Amino acid sequence: MQPGKKLAFKLVLSVSFVTATIFLVMLAYNYRISRKLLDENIRENVSHITRYAVNRIEGVLISAMTIPENLAVLVGDFNYTEAEIRQFLKKVVQHNDEITGSCLAFEPYAFDPDEKYFAPYYYKAGDSVRYENLGTGEYNYFFWDWYQIPARLNTPVWSEPYFDEGGANVVMTTYSVPFYKDGDLAGIATVDVSLEWLKAYISRIKILETGYAFVISRNGRIISHPADSLIMNESIFSLAEENNDPEIRKAGKAMIRGESDYIPFPSLILDEKAYLYYRPLPATGWSLAVVLSEEALLADLHRLNRDLLIIGIAGIFLLVLSVVVISNRITHPLRKLASATVRIGRGNFDVELPVNRSDDEIGQLNASICRMQQELKTYVENLRTATAAREKIESELKIARDIQQxxxxxxxxxxxxxxxxxxxxxxxPARDVGGDLYDFFFIDDRHLCFAIGDVSGKGIPASLMMAITRTLLRARVTRLERPETIVALMNRELCRDNDKAMFVTMFLGIIDLDSGTISYCNAGHNYPCLVRKGKALEKLDQTHGTPLGSFEKMSYGSGSVRFCAGDLLVLYTDGVTEAMDINDALYGEERLVRFLKSKSFEGPEEVTLSLVEDVREFSGLAEQSDDITILAIQHQ
Amino acid sequence: MKITEQQEGKTCIIALNGRLDTNTYTALEKKLGEAFENDAVHILLDLSDLMYVSSSGLRVLLMYLKRSMAEERKFILCGLRENIREIFDISGFTSIFEIYSTRGEALKKM
Structure with missing residues (x-):
């Protein structure tokens, strides 16, 4: 990854992680709630469907039930002839679509004391209605279930459905109602009901795509099912046995008990997870059940979830894409700016900055870097000009210093x-041109004139003043004169047109080598030291007037001192006594005196150089702020 | 260097605190220039807290001493520390400036 792409990567990572998490949580929540709603909805739906189906089935069965019940009443209350009974039965079979046959089976000798059997039976065969008397020697109906059970129980009974092999080859069931004469059982009235319509009806019940319904009898036998092979051949308990599934057996028991429930159930024809809803058919004691495939049940939900997932992934992808685009839009100018500023930093102020006029933060940054570039450019140009000017001035100052020196x-x-x-x-000299001066020359063979001075201030004005002073000195001392006369003369000259009050301190002396005396005039200068032969030290601590140039009307005095062979006169400027160390402490006169007393010097050169050395040692790393001037004269 | 100014009647009292040298004399020059332009007739420089004075500083003092003489104002110094006093003595300025040891003494002479 490029180093500059890190921001985009981080953004993409965090944004996609957060949104994916939120999305997944929402998806899971949606699934749970939808599933719950769906379950409730399906349950209600199935309940409605089965109630409707039960009503329909019961309707058919109940209308079939009324036939033998009515027959039982009629035959019990009135005495009909055989012809009347047969006519009656035939009409019943002809006019009731829901039944396939009907029979009035009498107790032995109950209809006719001479006849053991009387059981007229009409049944549908194709389009016609046929008659048969069931009571023959071969077919002793008194012992058949359809007769014996209601007779014994004294109650109407639906028979277990059976397969009518001899007749229409269909599954049938028979409703048998006992009838009485004078309180004694007189016989059984029956109707046969084909369950073909039930099969057709049940197979039409479709719930969702794969759901189906089936019906079991009182005993658990399957009497109607979309799979033909199961009808009459299997019971719910045999299936439980086959599948070795106690759940099926448990459900079967509940069903024949006439209960109603909604339970998870292994489908008998759908090889998948399913649900079973069952509801009793009270008239017959049968039970109607509906099987729902879980997959079909949840198909819509799964489709919804899949669509949501696709939309979500597409959304996250779009989000990531837009984050990439936005972060690139942000970082691209930033990268360009970064590389431009690096080049600006190297001093290339003409670097073309990316154009960005947007008013967002990047645009503002861009604009301020543009401004910075312009300002830097101007600043550096100014600096260059100033530096050039300063260099020029410095070189001129150097020339001035050279001239001064x-x-x-x-x-x-x-x-x-x-x-x-x-x-x-x-x-x-200090870094700035100073205004110190010294000079010495013979006026004649025996008189040496010497002077040391210090112009107030620094720089060019000071050095000009110094040059003037030195020139004046040489111009004025052409013959032997009193030092105070020379000083007064120079003072007057220097006071002229001196608005800025520039002044020069000056110690001017004249040595008479023959007599060994120095006569001097001190115009405000530091007091020189006279080191006598044998180390005694004298300070020439007299001031005879203010510095030259300071006060026009000043009258100067003078002093005189012996200057014998071996005596050493040390003159200095305040550059020595006011030399500072890094803590701004001054070198001072005390240290100077101590230094001069510390040992005996061989001559002017040694004392001068070692004093400079001592001052330098004292100053250490502090910058020299003023000229250091020392003039030493020895009489030998 | 810190410069404080205070008006006392017709006298402008200027107190210096710190070092009066090449780096600071322009500030004093400016301040004195202003004081001379104003109505104040006399100037009192209180040097009690002045630690050091260089020749550049002395030049400014001298310049305004001369101006005050020309304009017939008083230009008085007071409170010189020993090292400052020494510099004044050596340079001979003690003889041309009017110097008092305290401000109070100086104000009495105004």
């Missing part, structure tokens, strides 16, 4: 011919 004496020893004097100086 160039106007102060830097060749040491400066007076190699002179054995009585040694001078050394350093000017360590």
């Amino acid at each position: 160039g106007i102060i004496p830097k060749i040491f020893p400066p007076f190699p011919d002179r054995k009585d004097l040694d001078v050394y100086a350093v000017l360590e």
